[in-house]
Amino acid sequence: MWARSGGIxxxxxxxxxxxxxxxxxxxxSFWENPAxxxxxxxxxxxxxxxxKEWADVRRRxxxxxxxxxxxxxxxxxxxxxIEAEVAPLEKLLSALELKSMLNGxxxxxxxxxxxxPGAGGTESQDWAEMLLRMYTRWGEKSGYEVxxxxxxxxxxxxxxxxxxxxxxxxxxxxxxxxxxxxxxVRISPFDSSGxxxxxxxxxxxxxxxxxxxxxxxxxxxxxxxxxxxxxxGGQNVNKIESGVRLIWTGELSNGKEARVVAxxxxxxxxxxxxxxxxxxxxxxxYQLERQIQEEAKSEIEGSKKKIEWGSQIxxxxxxxxxxxxxxRTETKVTAVQSVMDGELDVFIRAYLLSDTTPG
Numbered sequence: 001m002w003a004r005s006g007g008i009x010x011x012x013x014x015x016x017x018x019x020x021x022x023x024x025x026x027x028x029s030f031w032e033n034p035a036x037x038x039x040x041x042x043x044x045x046x047x048x049x050x051x052k053e054w055a056d057v058r059r060r061x062x063x064x065x066x067x068x069x070x071x072x073x074x075x076x077x078x079x080x081x082i083e084a085e086v087a088p089l090e091k092l093l094s095a096l097e098l099k100s101m102l103n104g105x106x107x108x109x110x111x112x113x114x115x116x117p118g119a120g121g122t123e124s125q126d127w128a129e130m131l132l133r134m135y136t137r138w139g140e141k142s143g144y145e146v147x148x149x150x151x152x153x154x155x156x157x158x159x160x161x162x163x164x165x166x167x168x169x170x171x172x173x174x175x176x177x178x179x180x181x182x183x184x185v186r187i188s189p190f191d192s193s194g195x196x197x198x199x200x201x202x203x204x205x206x207x208x209x210x211x212x213x214x215x216x217x218x219x220x221x222x223x224x225x226x227x228x229x230x231x232x233g234g235q236n237v238n239k240i241e242s243g244v245r246l247i248w249t250g251e252l253s254n255g256k257e258a259r260v261v262a263x264x265x266x267x268x269x270x271x272x273x274x275x276x277x278x279x280x281x282x283x284x285x286y287q288l289e290r291q292i293q294e295e296a297k298s299e300i301e302g303s304k305k306k307i308e309w310g311s312q313i314x315x316x317x318x319x320x321x322x323x324x325x326x327x328r329t330e331t332k333v334t335a336v337q338s339v340m341d342g343e344l345d346v347f348i349r350a351y352l353l354s355d356t357t358p359g
Contacts, residue, residue: 014047021047046108049169053096060089098345099170101352106207106290107173112149112283114163118181118200125158127184127199130340132162135178135203137342144168149276150265157190163264163280165208172207177351178344179205180313187319196319200312206287208279215282215289223247224274229265244273246281254292260284314347316340329354 021044024030031037064085071078102108115131117124132151139146145167152160166175181202188197209215229243245263252258262280264273317323322336329350333339 014050018044018047018051046169050099053092053099057089057092057096060085060092064089098349098352099173101355102170102173104173104176107176108170109172109207109209110165110167111172111175111205112163112165112208112280113175113178113203113205114161115159116161116202116204117154117158118202120197120199122154122156122158122190123188123197123199124201125154125156125160126190127158127182128160128162128201129154129158130184131182131201131203132159132164134340134342134344135164135166135175138344139164139166139171139342141342142168142174144171148266149280150263152265167208172205174348175205177348177355178203178313183312183315185315185317185319206283209283209286213286215286217248217278217282217285218250221248221250223249226270229273240270242268242270242273244270244277246274246277248281248285250285252292253289258285258288260288326350 021040024040025037025044030040064082067078067082067085071082113135115128115135117128136146147165147167149163149165151162154160181200184199184201185196186199187194191197223246225245225247226241227243227245228241243263243265245261248258248260250258260281262277262284264276264280267273267276313328314324314326316336316339317325318336322334324333324336324339324347325331326347329347331347331350333343333346335343
């Protein structure tokens with residue numbers, strides 16, 4: 001398990017790559033191409049993180065081995081101390097193993113997550129807000145920076161839409177499994193008869209791109225709308241149109257025309273909201289093009305893997321029993337409230353394992 005060469009961790013390979021890039025960074029002409037230099041710096045940072053995490057696991061493993069040898073040689077009862085060291089070690093190793101599955105082109109990027117309620121009015125809008133809280137809690141517990149980009153309040157309760165920016169290493173890689181339709185079954189708090197209702201909300205996750213990726217957005221393809229928003233700008237947002245909505249209509253690489261909408265309401269100024277909306281728009285267009293590439297690749301390889309965009313991926317049942325069931329992996333959790341409090345790693349892990357399993 002601890003072999004350094006090859007394997008899922010390939011620490012020797014990553015270490016060698018860091019040295020190669022650091023040598024490249026010493027070239028006097030390194031910063032003559034800023035975009036390429038930034039890519040190199042980013043790769044060094046990502047790979048160095050891997051090496052540091054592995055070194056921590058290796059050090060802890062050595063400590064455990066030393067304790068075991070001491071217990072055997074000196075006949076001492078170190079069982080409780082060994083157990084106390086093994087538990088966090090197993091947790092670190094499990095997290096590193098999960099991270100090792102994130103080798104997609106965009107997995108290391110930040111993520112933008114959007115939520116929209118389905119048909120059903122207040123019921124679905126309330127469910128959408130519950131999902132917004134769930135992903136916010138997951139991001140905070142996972143050590144990510146979570147930023148609300150856009151939120152439209154529901155007519156009675158809940159939300160009509162919301163967008164989150166979740167920033168940190170491999171945010172998109174972990175969250176990409178969450179795209180799809182989420183189904184809720186519960187006794188409705190809005191139904192005086194106490195009947196059970198089924199509600200749906202859709203979640204879409206895409207990688208946030210940076211200036212190193214070219215996505216063409218021509219002025220003649222773009223419509224800009226401004227409106228009054230209810231962001232963090234206080235009373236100012238009720239006086240000026242600080243909210244920005246960008247609408248792009250253009251042709252994708254497969255020849256099909258697409259309409260992409262992005263909006264931001266949570267910044268203080270119209271200019272800030274426009275900048276954030278443009279980043280969201282370019283990221284969504286990029287994700288559409290990546291999806292086209294993946295579909296073409298699957299067709300070429302004869303893959304039977306279903307593209308899950310827009311399909312129902314998970315059910316959350318509150319009554320008559322409690323159960324969260326991921327339909328893709330058949331992972332089931334009965335502690336529904338812990339899931340709603342952001343405990344999603346069991347589903348993310350199961351999805352990544354199934355996504356990397358041959359066949």
